[in-house]
Amino acid sequence: MSDPLRLGIAGLGTVGAGVVKIVRQKAALLEARTGRRIEIVAVSARNRDKDRGVPLTQYAWEDDPVKLATRDDVDVFVELMGGSDGPAKAATEAALKAGKDVVTANKALLAHHGQALAELAETEGRVLRFEAAVAGGIPVIKALTxxxxxxxxxxxxxxxxxxxxxxxxxxxxxxxxxxxxxxxxxxxxxxxxxxxxxxxxxxxxxxxxxxxxxxxxxxxxxxxxxxxxxxxxxxxxxxxxxxxxxxxxxxxxxxxxxxxxxxxxxxxxxxxxxxxxxxxxxxxxxxxxxxxxxxxxxxxxGAGEGPTASAVLGDVLDIARGTRLSTFGMPATLLKKAKAARATTPAPYYLRMALLDKPGALAKVATALGDAGVSINRMRQYDHTDDTAPVLIVTHKTTRAALDAALAAFPATGVVAGEPVVLRIEHV
Amino acid sequence: MSDPLRLGIAGLGTVGAGVVKIVRQKAALLEARTGRRIEIVAVSARNRDKDRGVPLTQYAWEDDPVKLATRDDVDVFVELMGGSDGPAKAATEAALKAGKDVVTANKALLAHHGQALAELAETEGRVLRFEAAVAGGIPVIKALTxxxxxxxxxxxxxxxxxxxxxxxxxxxxxxxxxxxxxxxxxxxxxxxxxxxxxxxxxxxxxxxxxxxxxxxxxxxxxxxxxxxxxxxxxxxxxxxxxxxxxxxxxxxxxxxxxxxxxxxxxxxxxxxxxxxxxxxxxxxxxxxxxxxxxxxxxxxxGAGEGPTASAVLGDVLDIARGTRLSTFGMPATLLKKAKAARATTPAPYYLRMALLDKPGALAKVATALGDAGVSINRMRQYDHTDDTAPVLIVTHKTTRAALDAALAAFPATGVVAGEPVVLRIEHV
The missing domain is CATH 3.30.360.10 (Dihydrodipicolinate Reductase; domain 2)
Structure with a gap:
């Protein structure tokens, strides 16, 4: 039997408490599935005295998550604090530099610093996993990666x-x-x-x-x-x-x-x-x-104690089993900078707007759309009681650029009150 | 860069040809994702001359899948022949004994010999993976394991x-x-x-x-x-x-x-x-x-060339990345023999039967159900043109054993023609 895998958990909100519960209550099952005992050695949170519904006294307490993340007796730093910067970022970086693997539920942290953290993890030969950051309990990161x-x-x-x-x-x-x-x-x-x-x-x-x-x-x-x-x-x-x-x-x-x-x-x-x-x-x-x-x-x-803790455990157990993966499915140095494109794929759009009650108002809007190359699939005008009439338009497939050109021409028509509501129709 | 991962593929039907296509067409992507080149070194099938829509001449050909499975230059034996016994079983066993990892799409093989093969794989320190055997392209084995x-x-x-x-x-x-x-x-x-x-x-x-x-x-x-x-x-x-x-x-x-x-x-x-x-x-x-x-x-x-080949590739790429997992999620020696229970969880049931057109027929059936402790939620008798009347019954939750007792009593009522159709209602 291998050595136990020792966790340091920072953040003891709903998810953190859920992780502690599973590790305590399912020790035998987790050990059977991974071949290693999963142990919690230390925890950290803002308030030591809060009752979180799970016993914590046998774990070392660290007020400072960076200290927790770099403890000699921690193999995996579990980051459940949240926030794109501040302690979550500092502790994650410190953990990787100290040779710890990291499991996090922190989407903001990775959305803002994912590339740098993935590079750091790979430089240090560590893994950084984040199943719980996306869609709660659904193992979607695993499916995709x-x-x-x-x-x-x-x-x-x-x-x-x-x-x-x-x-x-x-x-x-x-x-x-x-x-x-x-x-x-x-x-x-x-x-x-x-x-x-x-x-x-x-x-x-x-x-x-x-x-x-x-x-x-x-x-x-x-x-x-x-x-x-x-x-x-x-x-x-x-x-x-x-x-x-x-x-x-x-x-x-x-x-x-x-x-x-x-x-x-x-x-x-x-x-x-x-x-x-x-x-x-x-x-x-x-x-x-x-x-x-x-x-x-x-x-x-997509959220909640059990589902999110399930996702955290999925990552922890992968590490216990010896699975080593790149953060984003390939080495961070191979990830390309993507050119951003704004809704260039044509789609039908739904528009709702208020037209001023003037003769020819509908024709003016239709003309503005037509001039921009946007063709209309359906159009309805509704009953109205005040001086504007609600109008609904569904376009044929068009680019967002063409649609934006039409929308930009609306004010000059003098018949559109306020900002239209514009929603894409996505076929799935 | 690590050594290439060398595949020997036995079975070149739809799925086998699909796997060959992906390995050929996506070489760079697969290498980026795993850090290893994925190579096919040898193939085997029943008919060498059949056109499978993919070039195969640069791969070694083996008529005998056991020979393919044990070639020195094969790292992973990919078993896509099917069948619970015969060549698929022989070649899988031979591969594991020769120190090869095995990826298979063969549900029959594993349903009949899964325990023995998992034990063999573990004795030999090899992995045996089977994502493609269940639900085609859905990565459900991975999600569950x-x-x-x-x-x-x-x-x-x-x-x-x-x-x-x-x-x-x-x-x-x-x-x-x-x-x-x-x-x-x-x-x-x-x-x-x-x-x-x-x-x-x-x-x-x-x-x-x-x-x-x-x-x-x-x-x-x-x-x-x-x-x-x-x-x-x-x-x-x-x-x-x-x-x-x-x-x-x-x-x-x-x-x-x-x-x-x-x-x-x-x-x-x-x-x-x-x-x-x-x-x-x-x-x-x-x-x-x-x-x-x-x-x-x-x-x-759940089937088809692309989806099933996708699942085969998922397993192959895991092996390329160094992921080593027990066949059924924990060491085969820890898997318990389960006691089989037959539908002991109570459920509502749907029954359809033909009643002979005799006075009191419906009452006799209802009595047989009641005597067995099965209570009726709905019951309908339909119009009929011949000498039997179709009757539909939905029970309240009951065990299958109680229902079977009632069904066993039906013949003695002398009013039920033929075998009733019995379907469980499963709530999800």
Whole structure:
């Protein structure tokens, strides 16, 4: 029997406590599966006195996560503190430099510093694993990095923020406004301390950028993810989409094109009958399309103690079994800087706008679209009670550039009130 | 750069040719991802002269797969011949004894000899991997063995035979009889040479037994899988199920209970709105339920050149990367012999039978059920033109043993014509 694998865990929130519980309660099972005893030797968190529902007194306590990360008796540093910089980054770097493997659930850290950390890990001959950073309990990093490694990846898409999906689901099935659904999610404790991380698409965008790096062998490029939150989605959009056989999801899409890497995290219309369209509530779903395998769909809990701890354990047990992988599926020095392309792949778009009640208003909008080369598939004008009329337009496939040219011409028409809502229709 | 990883491939059908294509066409990508060149050094098949759409002349040819498997210049023996015994078994054993790692797509081989082969592999210090044997391109073996290794698995279920799902889907959406849908699938080349492997549930049962071994740490026990094919499912059953909000699937279910390991592969009713209920056509789906992660659903192509070759490559690339895993997720010597339990977990059941047109017939059947402790949730008798009346019964949750006792009492009632159709309702 090999030596035990000794963990130092920094961050004892829900996930950290969950990891401690599994290691304590399933010692025999984990040892059978890996051939090594998994031990916790030291822990760290901001508040030593808080009751976390698990006994911690037999583990060494470190106030300073950097100290924890560099202890002689730690083999694997488990980083569950969160935050793209500060202690999480300092401790992760210190751990790698001290010859420790690192397992983290920290999407922000990797989205911002993934390339540098992957290079550091490889220089030091260490592994840096992050299954828990993307889509909670779904073993999607493993599927993409290992199981599907014989494929060129064509497209990766998914719903990766359960809170946004919960809000959109409640707007649809409960008839709530965005504000009401947001308040409900908040009351249930679903929102991050900074809600923009959720509803602004930032958290999900972090995840998408990590998947793209693995999928296309490119350096993580979160800065190039086109981000749009769900705050402008109105219940009217959800109803109109439903009428046409679509549902609105905060959808991440990445694809490598001849023009560069497209990454977007934005509310999109997806077919209501597709697996993504049928995903309700807080569940996550990632769809991977490979040139050999076709479409693989993975669905599961995207957050929560058990699912996230399960993902952390998956990485820890891989290390215990001796599995050594590059952070993003190939050596960091081989990852290419991708040229960022903005939605160059043509798609149909959904537009909703308010037209001023003037003669010829609809014709002027149609002309602006036509002049930009955007052709209209459907157009509807609705009953109105005030001095603007709601108009809905679904375009044929067009590039975002052509559409933006049309949108730029709208103000000059003098008939469009405010900013149109623009949502891509993504076929899956 | 490390030495190349040299493959010997036995079996050059669709999957074998697909593997050759990927290795040839993606050499640079595979090398970047693993740090090693992947090379084919030798191949073997029954007919040397057949055109397989890929150039093979630069590889050594062996008529005898055992010779191929033991060549000095082969590192990994890739077994794609199929068959539970004969050349596949002989060559796999020879390869392991000659110090080769083995990658196979052969579910029959492992369902029948998995324990012995896993023990042999470990004695020889070799790995034996079989991702392609279960659910085609879906990386489900990897998810269960590695990604979810921190979980106690509660239940594994799935649709793992695309041909059966195709037949059942065509019966539902095309209104075809079983015989018509079978003939259509046959015409499309979907059926194995021995169609009972598909429609009798044997092929899917093999797969289920492999998943159960990993999930519960037990020795593969295909002999204890309760097998029932789809041949008795009538279009009437599909319609009745749909009326009640269900779909009929050839469903594999395994769970570890206090009474032993339950494994069944049989047509079941599943909720039409569940992911399994919504699976149509030839696609596969595996659902894994873990105590930490909750429910993980994985969906993808269960067969075909690209998807199956993708799974073979996943295993080959793991070996190239140096990943060394036990065949069934823990050392073969630790796998326990499971006690087989037959459907001891209570479930609701669907029964359809023909009652003779005699007074009190329905009451007699109801009494037989009641006497066995089976209570009725719904019961319907239909219009009839001949001298028997179709009757449909849905029970409340009951054990299969109680239901069998009731069924055993049916003949004595003198009112039941023929054998009732009995389908479990599985909630997912």
């Amino acid at each position: 290992e199981g599907l490694a014989g494929n060129e990846i064509v497209r990766v898409l998914g719903v990766m923020n359960g809170t946004c999906n919960y809000i959109l689901t409640r707007m649809e099935d409960g008839g709530l406004t965005y504000e009401e659904a947001f308040a409900e999610a908040d009351g249930l404790g679903y929102l991050e301390a900074d809600p923009q991380l959720d509803v602004g698409g930032i958290d999900a965008g972090h995840k998408l950028s990590l998947l793209a790096a693995i999928a296309y062998g490119t350096q993580v490029d979160f800065a190039s993810v086109e981000l749009e939150g769900i705050g402008r989605v109105a219940i009217e959009d959800i109803r109109q989409a439903a009428d046409m056989g679509y549902r609105i999801k905060l959808l991440g899409v990445s694809r490598m094109t001849g023009r560069g890497l497209e990454q977007s995290m934005a509310p999109c219309l997806v077919p209501a009958t597709s697996p993504l369209g049928q995903l309700t509530g807080g569940t996550n779903m990632v769809v991977i399309e490979g040139d050999q395998v076709g479409q693989i769909v993975m669905r599961g809990a | 590695e990604g979810l290794a921190g979980n106690e698995i509660v239940r594994v279920l799935g649709v793992m035979n695309g041909t059966c799902n195709y037949i059942l889907t065509r019966m539902e959406d095309g209104g075809l009889t079983y015989e018509e849908a079978f003939a259509e699938a046959d015409g499309l080349g979907y059926l194995e040479a021995d169609p009972q492997l598909d429609v009798g549930g044997i092929d899917a049962g093999h797969k289920l037994s492999l998943l159960a071994a990993i999930a519960y740490g037990t020795q593969v026990d295909f002999a204890s899988v309760e097998l029932e094919g789809i041949g008795r499912v009538a279009i009437e059953d599909i319609r009745q199920a749909a009326d009640m909000g269900y779909r009929i699937k050839l469903l594999g279910v395994s769970r570890m209970t206090g009474r032993g390991l339950e494994q069944s592969m049989a047509p079941c009713l599943v909720p039409a709105t569940s992911p399994l209920g919504q699976l149509t056509g030839g696609t596969n789906m595996v659902v894994i339920e873990g105590d930490q992660v909750g429910q993980i659903v994985m969906r993808g192509a």
